[in-house]
Amino acid sequence: MPPLEAWEKVWIDLATYGEDFHAYIKCTACHSGNPDADDMETAHEGLVLDPSVAPLSPCKSCHEDVTVSGTNSLHNTLAGYDTALYERSSPEHHEALEYMQSYHCNDCHATCGDCHISQPNSVGGGLLEGHAFVKTPPMSRTCTGCHGSRVKNEYYGLNEGVSGDVHLRQARMACTSCHTADEMHGMGEASGAAHRYDGGENPSCESCHAEQIGPQSGIPQHMVHRPDVLSCQACHSVSYTNCTNCHVDRTEDEVPFYTVEAHSLGFYLGRNPIQSEDRPYKYVPVRHVPIDINSFSAYGEDLLVNFLSRPTWTYATPHNIQRITPQNETCGSCHGNEAIFLTADKVVEAERGGANLNVIVETIPPLFPGMATPEPPAPATEEADTAEGASSGSDADFWGSDGDAAGAEASTPESDADFWGGDGGTTEEESATPESDADFWGGDS
Amino acid sequence: MYQRVRLWLLLITGALLLVGATLVSGAEQPTGDECDPASAGQGDGLAPSAAENGVPEADLALLQAAGEGCLDCHADQERVKELAVEEETGEKLSEGPG
Numbered sequence: 442m443p444p445l446e447a448w449e450k451v452w453i454d455l456a457t458y459g460e461d462f463h464a465y466i467k468c469t470a471c472h473s474g475n476p477d478a479d480d481m482e483t484a485h486e487g488l489v490l491d492p493s494v495a496p497l498s499p500c501k502s503c504h505e506d507v508t509v510s511g512t513n514s515l516h517n518t519l520a521g522y523d524t525a526l527y528e529r530s531s532p533e534h535h536e537a538l539e540y541m542q543s544y545h546c547n548d549c550h551a552t553c554g555d556c557h558i559s560q561p562n563s564v565g566g567g568l569l570e571g572h573a574f575v576k577t578p579p580m581s582r583t584c585t586g587c588h589g590s591r592v593k594n595e596y597y598g599l600n601e602g603v604s605g606d607v608h609l610r611q612a613r614m615a616c617t618s619c620h621t622a623d624e625m626h627g628m629g630e631a632s633g634a635a636h637r638y639d640g641g642e643n644p645s646c647e648s649c650h651a652e653q654i655g656p657q658s659g660i661p662q663h664m665v666h667r668p669d670v671l672s673c674q675a676c677h678s679v680s681y682t683n684c685t686n687c688h689v690d691r692t693e694d695e696v697p698f699y700t701v702e703a704h705s706l707g708f709y710l711g712r713n714p715i716q717s718e719d720r721p722y723k724y725v726p727v728r729h730v731p732i733d734i735n736s737f738s739a740y741g742e743d744l745l746v747n748f749l750s751r752p753t754w755t756y757a758t759p760h761n762i763q764r765i766t767p768q769n770e771t772c773g774s775c776h777g778n779e780a781i782f783l784t785a786d787k788v789v790e791a792e793r794g795g796a797n798l799n800v801i802v803e804t805i806p807p808l809f810p811g812m813a814t815p816e817p818p819a820p821a822t823e824e825a826d827t828a829e830g831a832s833s834g835s836d837a838d839f840w841g842s843d844g845d846a847a848g849a850e851a852s853t854p855e856s857d858a859d860f861w862g863g864d865g866g867t868t869e870e871e872s873a874t875p876e877s878d879a880d881f882w883g884g885d886s
Numbered sequence: 887m888y889q890r891v892r893l894w895l896l897l898i899t900g901a902l903l904l905v906g907a908t909l910v911s912g913a914e915q916p917t918g919d920e921c922d923p924a925s926a927g928q929g930d931g932l933a934p935s936a937a938e939n940g941v942p943e944a945d946l947a948l949l950q951a952a953g954e955g956c957l958d959c960h961a962d963q964e965r966v967k968e969l970a971v972e973e974e975t976g977e978k979l980s981e982g983p984g
Binding site for chain 1: 945948949951952953954955956957959960961963966967969970971972979980981982983
């Protein structure tokens with residue numbers, strides 16, 4: 442999203458704004474300033490650029506419900522960051538962390554205006570529709586303005602070799618199709634949340650796909666994998682971004698900046714670190730969050746004294762859902778395939794402890810006789826159509842990134858028909874269906 | 887006699903104010919008791935492009951009142967192009983996805 446020109450950011454388009462009720466409220470009622478001035482500088486004295494940033498913003502006079510709840514929403518409080526950082530720290534360092542956040546996090550607070558009137562500051566700000574108030578914020582100019590580096594790339598399919606989310610590609614769904622106004626405004630279940638994964642799943646796949654979940658779905662893979670064993674994303678999401686670390690600092694002129702030294706695309710299933718009644722899954726996709734024990738060392742030594750109180754590999758809900766994925770092609774894609782699981786060897790030595798021990802997979806679900814193993818998509822000869830020829834020996838083979846052509850084709854179908862797989866494979870999957878969950882999970886479930 | 891004239895003048899002024907208030911409240915108004923739409927202002931006039939932009943003539947007066955003169959510049963594309971200056975946001979030093 443290219444930044445707006447300076448004039449575009451402040452131009453009031455009367456064609457749109459003139460039709461908006463808010464246009465008939467005095468400018469100074471929200472923005473203050475000096476309406477009696479004769480020159481620009483004096484007119485702007487005391488100007489409030491974003492009136493909705495105030496705790497009791499003018500929005501409240503008409504929209505009390507969402508304004509009050511929105512003030513306590515994660516979008517406004519960023520409580521999720523506090524929850525995570527404070528748990529890794531200790532009370533005596535909270536002040537230093539708050540100081541750090543004043544440089545690096547406060548631009549991320551989303552006010553009413555950041556979604557409904559203008560673009561967020563993180564992408565340079567500026568009016569969305571000539572100061573008209575937009576009831577449903579446009580995804581590509583507001584949501585992805587802040588959630589642009591990871592979620593946007595996943596959802597839009599901007600990561601090289603990885604398709605965008607089916608909800609966008611096929612259903613043309615915007616963020617707000619799933620993430621409702623109540624959730625955004627911190628109402629209902631989202632009220633008072635201290636972290637985005639607090640409480641039940643909201644949104645949840647089940648709210649639209651209830652009939653396709655569980656034994657009654659008639660879908661063989663869904664019948665053998667109980668919904669309390671695997672999250673939907675475990676089988677239906679693909680490679681996502683893992684950030685190894687992030688360090689923040691500021692220049693002598695107090696200009697904040699950050700450095701992410703390494704990041705990569707990958708997909709790992711780990712043990713669910715936040716297993717609960719609401720999220721009962723045993724295995725979920727896990728990603729490395731952009732944190733390092735020295736991430737904030739520019740603001741004090743050893744600020745994260747309890748660094749591993751939280752895992753560095755965390756519960757993840759990648760936004761690149763596909764029906765057919767490498768891991769759901771055959772049983773052997775996961776069973777007996779260490780490459781897909783977050784085993785200890787994939788975790789850097791300094792992080793192989795603490796809460797990460799609740800995530801690292803020690804025993805890989807075995808591949809039992811009769812279970813299907815990965816196959817090449819279009820075997821040219823009978824000899825090529827063997828389990829051995831198609832088995833995944835390494836990460837690269839499995840994901841087809843740097844592997845041979847057959848591997849790549851297996852992971853990246855060329856047409857929608859290929860991608861969605863039609864009805865094929867059912868017979869093979871059925872023949873591989875073990876008789877009970879215990880069989881399937883090797884008695885480990 | 888002088889007192890009667892003052893009384894009549896007061897009554898006429900009050901009646902005129904009532905008529906004026908009725909006319910203003912007859913225009914499109916928002917619902918909601920706590921909303922505070924502008925019913926008067928000191929605007930000096932809208933940008934000439936307002937009518938061209940399809941703003942109904944009846945609404946122009948209200949817009950003008952609410953605009954308080956701000957719209958003279960902010961609704962005039964040529965003027966904001968001339969006057970708007972990009973804020974200095976400092977050097978872009980960050981590296982990596984963020």
